Amino acid sequence: MRYTTLIDITEIPALYRNVNARLLYLHLVLVAGYHDDDRDMADISIRRLASDTGLTVSATRHALRMLQDAKLLFRQDGLWLVKKWLPAQKISGRPKADPTTWRQPSELSTGDILLQQREEERAREKQLEAQGKTSFMLYYEEKMRQAEEGDLEAARIVRQRAAIYAAHKEKIEQNR
DSSP, X not given: OOOOOOOOGGGSHHHHHOHHHHHHHHHXXXXXXXXXXXXXXEOXXXXXXXXXXXXXXXXXXXXXXXXXXXXXXXXXXXXXXXXXXXXXXXXXXXXXXXXXXXXXOOOOOHHHHHHHHHHHHHHHHHHHHHTXXXXXXXXXXXXXXXXXXXXXXXXXHHHHTHHHHHHHHHHHHHHO
16 A cells, blocks of 8 residues: 545535546556656556446546646656646745834745646656656666566566667657
8 A cells, every 4th residue: 555645626516526637647647657667657558447437438528638737647658647736835934123014925826836846857858868868768778677587577578669679769869
């Protein structure tokens, strides 16, 4: 058993009122990976999501669109990337000169938070690129290691995604 985090979606009323979107978000948070190489990634098809949650395929697609519109879910290289946390807000200290002029720290808007997250992700991608890798390559190489240890599901993923891995590798080599 493990613990996980998730975003309080009650602050997005349209999303929270939709029972299917709520259920799907919770399910994706719970099935998303938690290791360094697959953190917040879910390798699952729409039909499998529908089956696992008891929703129709159409309802599942609609809920996925709602989660993507709310920027809680992204599709990348055939994987679902689930947003499970927001960066902590910085709290400003009290002014030293005049304690009567203390004011509330300004809250970051959702747009500011998303921009900050994108910048952090870009910085991580540049760091990986400097190492000659992409996040998908790290994920794939971990699956290769698991397949070598006898994991049949990992072997299936390795076979299915070999062309994507080769494309990522070629792209990295061209950028060097």
